[in-house]
Amino acid sequence: FPKTDLAKLDHTARFSCARASPLTCLNQGLCNELDVMRRLRELEGEERSALSYRRAVASIKSYPRKLSLSDHAEIHRLPYIGAKIFKMVEEYLDTGKIGEVEAARKSERFTSLQLFASVYGIGPSTARDLYARGLRSVRDLEAFYEVEGPLEVGAVETDAGAQGVDMDIKIALGLRQELALPIPRVEVEMIHRVIMDELEVVQPGCVSTIVGGYRRGKTASNDVDIVFTHPDGTKTVGLCTKLVKRLHERGLVTHVMHLSSFHAHNALRTHHWDSLEKSLTVFRPPSPDATRRRVDLIFALPQTYWTAVVGWTGSTMFERDLRSAAKAQGMKFDSSGITRRHDSKVFYPRTEKEVFDIFGLPWIDPSLRNA
Ligand code: DGT
Ligand code: MG
Numbered sequence: 001f002p003k004t005d006l007a008k009l010d011h012t013a014r015f016s017c018a019r020a021s022p023l024t025c026l027n028q029g030l031c032n033e034l035d036v037m038r039r040l041r042e043l044e045g046e047e048r049s050a051l052s053y054r055r056a057v058a059s060i061k062s063y064p065r066k067l068s069l070s071d072h073a074e075i076h077r078l079p080y081i082g083a084k085i086f087k088m089v090e091e092y093l094d095t096g097k098i099g100e101v102e103a104a105r106k107s108e109r110f111t112s113l114q115l116f117a118s119v120y121g122i123g124p125s126t127a128r129d130l131y132a133r134g135l136r137s138v139r140d141l142e143a144f145y146e147v148e149g150p151l152e153v154g155a156v157e158t159d160a161g162a163q164g165v166d167m168d169i170k171i172a173l174g175l176r177q178e179l180a181l182p183i184p185r186v187e188v189e190m191i192h193r194v195i196m197d198e199l200e201v202v203q204p205g206c207v208s209t210i211v212g213g214y215r216r217g218k219t220a221s222n223d224v225d226i227v228f229t230h231p232d233g234t235k236t237v238g239l240c241t242k243l244v245k246r247l248h249e250r251g252l253v254t255h256v257m258h259l260s261s262f263h264a265h266n267a268l269r270t271h272h273w274d275s276l277e278k279s280l281t282v283f284r285p286p287s288p289d290a291t292r293r294r295v296d297l298i299f300a301l302p303q304t305y306w307t308a309v310v311g312w313t314g315s316t317m318f319e320r321d322l323r324s325a326a327k328a329q330g331m332k333f334d335s336s337g338i339t340r341r342h343d344s345k346v347f348y349p350r351t352e353k354e355v356f357d358i359f360g361l362p363w364i365d366p367s368l369r370n371a
Helices: 028-043 047-061 069-077 083-095 099-106 108-117 124-132 138-144 160-174 185-202 239-249 302-313 316-328 352-358
Strands: 207-210 224-229 253-260 277-283 293-299 331-334 337-340
Touching (some): 028 099, 028 108, 028 124, 047 083, 069 083, 083 099, 108 124, 108 138, 124 138, 160 253, 185 207, 185 224, 185 239, 224 302, 239 277, 239 293, 302 316, 302 331, 302 337, 316 331
Parallel strands (some): 224 293
Antiparallel strands (some): 207 224, 253 277, 331 337
């Protein structure tokens, strides 16, 4: 890895992918409070407002000193801190809390929406719909989706296509408590090893990187994300399906939430973000009583391996700005490739740093991509 040159980075850069964003910043308490507002707006379907909060949080994340009330001018100089959020920042620095956030925390609606949306497959609009139907608690949800106790292995076929969204929600609801438990780093590494051992049987010689929050240094993750490839590109096609089949046969994968195959980089987009072959699974570690875990397996061709690694390392805000920074350069970025817009020339970076170089961005270490 090259080292990130912190002295050369501008903490007021417009794009968060050009700034250093540590996992925990010097003003983390303030960020956490504003992030509640972001979540609230997101759950209410107020996307623009949610994005404003997300940008403000990311802006404060990159600020290299602890803020205090006397830092007026400094706060004004930070990008994405408008009049309304500026007031909230002041309120926080003055009193240690924000009235609107306190109110949100106490509201039944916010609590229920948050709970509903914590179930994999339930997004903000479904959550609001369920709330409007009078649902409030997990019990209500279980009754609504007719879940009877935790689902057993094999209760559901691992054929994602045939199930539909409601079945996904039913599975996720049955596994809700298990899947809500954070995954410590050592377990992420163990799961990765187990999967690599199985993959070696299906197709020897693959390489992989654990991505997502783990790669950004999170001490515990909500799921495990792994990007794979094989030096011989022809060997990666169809490999995701083969691996999942093997893992299922070995009792290591109990459910598949989503399975998709390659399509061309510029092909019509589905609601998923990229055209990589991927499988979103429920994984059961090979020890008795092990907690089941969400594991995402992503397969890239060797030439798109590094865009896949960058695209799946996150954070969400970092990725969003990376796409914007690419666009500003007349390029298009997603996990499955980089294309120059005016002539559709496709770029295949051979290292992770080259992805940043192509967009004229400074190198940002994964541990500093927590925008
Ligand atoms: P967590 O909650 O501990 O798992 O935290 P993260 O940051 O690992 O979040 P996660 O697993 O939802 O996503 C990992 C990164 O991958 C995140 O920056 C966004 C990106 N990502 C998530 N879903 C998709 C997808 O369907 N397509 C692409 N291209 N990227 C995705
Ligand atoms: Mg993750």
